[in-house]
Amino acid sequence: MANPSKHEVKQRMARFEQVCREARVRLTHQRLEIFREVAQTGDHPDAEMVYKRVRERMPTVSLDTVYRTLWLLNDHGLITTLGPSRERTRFDANLASHHHFVCIRCGLTRDFYSEELDDLKLPRSAKAFGWIEATLVEVRGVCRECAGNTATAKKPNK
Amino acid sequence: MANPSKHEVKQRMARFEQVCREARVRLTHQRLEIFREVAQTGDHPDAEMVYKRVRERMPTVSLDTVYRTLWLLNDHGLITTLGPSRERTRFDANLASHHHFVCIRCGLTRDFYSEELDDLKLPRSAKAFGWIEATLVEVRGVCRECAGNTATAKKPNK
DNA sequence: TTAGGTGCAAATTCTTTGCACCCTG
DNA sequence: CAGGGTGCAAAGAATTTGCACCTAA
Numbered sequence: 001m002a003n004p005s006k007h008e009v010k011q012r013m014a015r016f017e018q019v020c021r022e023a024r025v026r027l028t029h030q031r032l033e034i035f036r037e038v039a040q041t042g043d044h045p046d047a048e049m050v051y052k053r054v055r056e057r058m059p060t061v062s063l064d065t066v067y068r069t070l071w072l073l074n075d076h077g078l079i080t081t082l083g084p085s086r087e088r089t090r091f092d093a094n095l096a097s098h099h100h101f102v103c104i105r106c107g108l109t110r111d112f113y114s115e116e117l118d119d120l121k122l123p124r125s126a127k128a129f130g131w132i133e134a135t136l137v138e139v140r141g142v143c144r145e146c147a148g149n150t151a152t153a154k155k156p157n158k
Numbered sequence: 159m160a161n162p163s164k165h166e167v168k169q170r171m172a173r174f175e176q177v178c179r180e181a182r183v184r185l186t187h188q189r190l191e192i193f194r195e196v197a198q199t200g201d202h203p204d205a206e207m208v209y210k211r212v213r214e215r216m217p218t219v220s221l222d223t224v225y226r227t228l229w230l231l232n233d234h235g236l237i238t239t240l241g242p243s244r245e246r247t248r249f250d251a252n253l254a255s256h257h258h259f260v261c262i263r264c265g266l267t268r269d270f271y272s273e274e275l276d277d278l279k280l281p282r283s284a285k286a287f288g289w290i291e292a293t294l295v296e297v298r299g300v301c302r303e304c305a306g307n308t309a310t311a312k313k314p315n316k
Numbered sequence: 317t318t319a320g321g322t323g324c325a326a327a328t329t330c331t332t333t334g335c336a337c338c339c340t341g
Numbered sequence: 342c343a344g345g346g347t348g349c350a351a352a353g354a355a356t357t358t359g360c361a362c363c364t365a366a
Contacts, residue, residue, distance in 0.1 A: 002268050002269065004251075004252070012251055024320095025320090026319095026320060026321065026364085026365055026366075027365075027366095028320095028321065028322080028364080028365070030321080030322070031321090035251070038249050038250075038251045039251040042252075042268065042269060043266070043267070043268075044248040044249060044250050044267045045248060045249060046245070046246040046247060046248045046249070047246065047247070047249075047355085047356080048246070048355085050249070060322090060323075061322090061323085062322070062323045062324070063355095063356090064322085064323075064324085064356080064357070064358085065321080065322060065323070067355095067356060067357070068321085068322090068357085070249055073249075074249070077253075078251070078253075079249050079250060079251045079253075080249070080250050080253070081247050081248065081249055081250065082241075082242070082247075082248040082249070082250055082258070082267060083240075083241030083242060083247075083248075084240070084241060085247065086247065087204070088204040088205065088206070088330075088331095089204060089205070089239050089240075089241075089243065089244065090202040090203060090204045090239065090240040090241075091196050091202060091203060091204070091205075091208070091228055091231075091232070091237050091238070091239055091240070092196075092202050092237060092238050092239065092240055093162075093170055093193070093196045093197040093236070093237045094162070094200075095235075095236075095237075095238070099284070100240070101284055101287040101288070103287075103288065104291065108201070109201070109202045109240060110160050110200060110201075110287055111160065111200060112281065112283045112284045112287075113281075113283065114280075114281045114283075114284070116279070116281070117278065117280075117281075120275065120278075120295065121274070122272075122275075122295075122297060123270065123271075123272045123274070123275075125270045125271065125272075126257070126259055126270045126272070126297050129259040129261075129268055129270075129297075129299065129301055129302065130259070130261065130299050130300050130301040130302045130304070130305055131299050131300045131305055132297055132298070132299040133262065133298050133299045133300070134297075134298050134299075135295055135296065135297045135298070136295075136296050136298070137278065137280075137293055137294070137295055137296075138293065138294050138295075138296060139280060139284050139287075139290055139292075139293045140290070140291050140292050140293070140294070141287065141288050141289050141290040141291045141292075142288050142289045142291070143287055143288040144287070144288045146288070147288055147289055182341095182345095183345090184339085184340050184341070184344095184345060184346065185340075185341095186339080186340070186345095186346065186347080187339095188346080188347070189346090205330085205331080206330085218347090218348075219347090219348085220347070220348045220349070221330095221331090222331080222332070222333085222347085222348075222349085223346080223347060223348070225330095225331060225332070226332085226346085226347090246355070246356095
């Protein structure tokens with residue numbers, strides 16, 4: 001398993017406590033356990049998975065607390081989401097090899113092309129996971145419209 | 159707008175008709191319009207957006223037909239999805255710069271590190287979209303377990 | 317003490333499904 | 342003309358919210 005080291009987990013927990021204190025966010029048992037669960041695994045669980053695992057140690061947590069806590073952690077920069085956060089599935093008819101620019105404020109996603117990027121040299125650690133079909137580069141940034149217009153920004157999660 | 163050229167759209171439509179015929183999938187008005195909608199835009203719409211736009215031309219389509227058709231097109235390789243298809247939001251406590259290996263069969267996602275990949279040279283076309291915060295590489299492939307065990311594969315969408 | 321946080325249950329939102337009728341091949 | 346495809350309505354999932362009680366600071 002490619003889980004973070006004990007040391008790394010400790011660092012994450014420390015940062016979590018620090019950020020919570022600075023932001024005046026209460027350190028409850030639930031939050032502690034929910035964060036610990038995400039911090040100590042390398043497999044990027046979804047809310048349901050976190051819920052199941054935390055419940056083993058803390059049988060009274062509720063799923064809605066897990067959701068609330070995960071988004072809270074996300075809003076405070078303690079965790080991130082894989083792929084576009086809180087969005088529905090989006091479709092793409094471009095079958096040619098291409099890459100994406102994604103605006104982290106409004107979600108705008110545009111294709112771009114680069115032969116150089118289509119054929120990246122990958123480190124051994126990446127190849128070790130299995131057979132590789134394709135690599136694609138996701139460029140995260142702020143699109144021109146959002147950069148020029150603060151109001152375009154997505155509302156933070158409360 | 160970075161939409162595909164008229165010529166490109168025509169090619170996509172032609173491929174669509176060809177694939178449908180080969181797969182014995184009926185070419186209905188609905189499918190034609192739904193595919194056209196995805197094929198002619200560069201903005202990666204979700205099901206709801208496709209529905210709204212198609213309905214302007216074809217006021218009787220239903221949302222469920224849009225869903226069914228999009229997944230059908232996906233299953234036949236005529237379109238793809240952005241990010242992990244049909245999955246819920248997944249969380250990640252790894253704040254260090256890193257990249258992902260994603261198994262296209264089972265969804266396994268693992269981190270890997272590469273200073274070289276952290277600092278890719280991007281083409282001008284990518285920079286033109288706006289301010290760039292970070293780039294991350296997504297390696298798509300088949301993990302070792304799935305490669306060795308066909309049964310692990312995710313069921314195709316019916 | 318006291319405002320923020322939690323669990324519960326109900327509400328929403330998004331997506332899928334069953335069924336009778338319709339239309340492509 | 343036959344069987345796949347569609348629209349409708351209803352079911353199912355996934356996620357969020359209102360509220361009364363609880364608890365960290």
